Amino acid sequence: MPDSDAILTFDRVSKDFVVRRRVLHAVNQVSFSIPVGKTVGLVGESGSGKSTIGRLGIGLLPATAGQVVFKGQDITRLKPNALRPLRQSMQIIFQDPQASLSPRMTVGDAIEDAMNIHGMGTPQQRKRRVEELLERVGLPVSAADAYPFELSGGQLQRVGIARALSLNPELVVCDEPVSALDVSIQIQIIQLLQDLQREYHLSYLFISHNLAVVEYLSDVVVVLYLGQIVEQAPVEELFRRATHPYTRVLMDSILRVPQPGESARRFTVLKGEVPSPFSPPSGCPFHTRCPVAIDRCSKEVPELTLIGPDHWVKCHLAESAS
């Protein structure tokens, strides 16, 4: 159901990979929209398909089935030539900025590179733009002459952000952008991302395993397990009324610093680990680890059900649980 005020819509999108002749269903029938100027947070553990969805969203990977619609255009059907001008409006920030920067290119050249490729401006204009961007992301203009190895992780992430901004994107996929950073640096970057969103009216697809970061930045949260959406809701609703047993487990796995006088918590244990996506369990994919699973859960795939305002849950027990 492509949504007119959405910048990006996933409509029943699936993605399979073939690895050594075996099919891996990385993303399975996923549908959601990112409203213009808003942030959708994608949460899940390894193998949940969250990074794959990020790459599908900006056309870095072709979908196996379904539609990815960017500003009214289905990018899954576009030829590379037709996709290129759109790609300028969709950028990505990676977890490890070092890996995405050439060690032999100065920071200034790396930022200018993207503008070069898209033929933006004159050399002088580009140079000025690099300086503006560096200042905007909180780096000294002199950083343009530095090589990546001379910068810290937080500074490199600022370079990654400057490079993504250089093409005036409308949509930015942020793939675990703060996970590899020190705590004191994480919130500097979160604040920067938030300020930039307001300033440039950016839309974000924010991928993270950290629920607190997702709560802080997102308007809508999508919870994934083994390539499927298990719960989706506006942020306040989700954190007030988490309903899927997996979402609840994720919330319960956060180790909060105790309040004064409060004793340390016991470590609650969810049995097992995420099953192999090559052979996902029958029925509900979470039933093998679910603390409240019943017989039906191993046999029948639950439907995504509306249980509150824009609050969707894929669980047989959702109605009784909510």
Place this chain on the structure above:
Amino acid sequence: MADQPLLTVESLYTRFKRGTDTIYAVNGVSFSVSAGEVVGVVGESGSGKSVTMMSLLGLVRGRATVDVKRATFKKWELPRLTPRQLEDIRGREIGVIFQDPMTSLNPVMRVGDQVMEAMLAHQYATPRAAFNRTLDLLREVGIPDAVQRFRNYPHEFSGGMRQRIMIAMAIACEPDLLIADEPTTALDVTVQMQILALLQELRERRHMSIVIITHDFGVATNFCDRILVMYAGRIVESAAVAEFVAQPAHPYTIGLRSSILEIGSRGRPLSPIPGLPPTVTEPPKNCSFAPRCPYAIDRCREELPELRVLSPGHEVACHRAEEVISLAG
């Protein structure tokens, strides 16, 4: 908890040569670990938290110089031991686990053989006994089907399962001290919980001391008895967890605490610590945190604050700790 220190370290210094620079990674660290105690060493990258522990174990890489006045573990004076003797203590008396089990496990050796080898190398058990004990250990750390899994190679396990195998190897010779360097950082949150639960269970069952090195205050405050906070190669604060959460006294600790996003932070303005942690290229002569500290005064830029007792069991390296507590509320 016994008060008998198992490990006592006094004035540890470690520096590295990097190109023409000298990096002062550890700058006069003193602490002790009691029998059965769980101590968390918390800090950001470059704070010296790993280097401190690895210096004691003879595991620092590169061109490093380690100076220490005293490092007593049980009956041994660690700095006086030969590399061979230290290697024997490591593994037999002190178990070590790392963030990434893949770098410490041999990829072409069956995991069961690796756990067995941990015992055989230290003449801890006969081959027959080591075999049986390996099966027991694999079960104890939660590897299902131990007999079959004994024959598998590391790549056939998930990250969480590999960390369990590392733990089995580390505890095989029943060490009195386990040093865990970011043991759950690379794991998914639900698996992190499992590993912490396992370590807690082992600690209770075996009355083992644990030093856990982590950047995560949530892990440290829920898992440990006492916390050491490191910054720029020095301990800046040390306190029992209850005191630590009730009354943090060092501005860096307070700043880090308020940097942590927790559920419910939405809409709250963020208060980041400005600037970056320093790379220490000369021996510190003043407070390394002063350039980022909202409470810094001239004295902080002139005089190195020593770790001093603020209240029984609570030590802090800040000239203004008392004022900071009242100002920070």
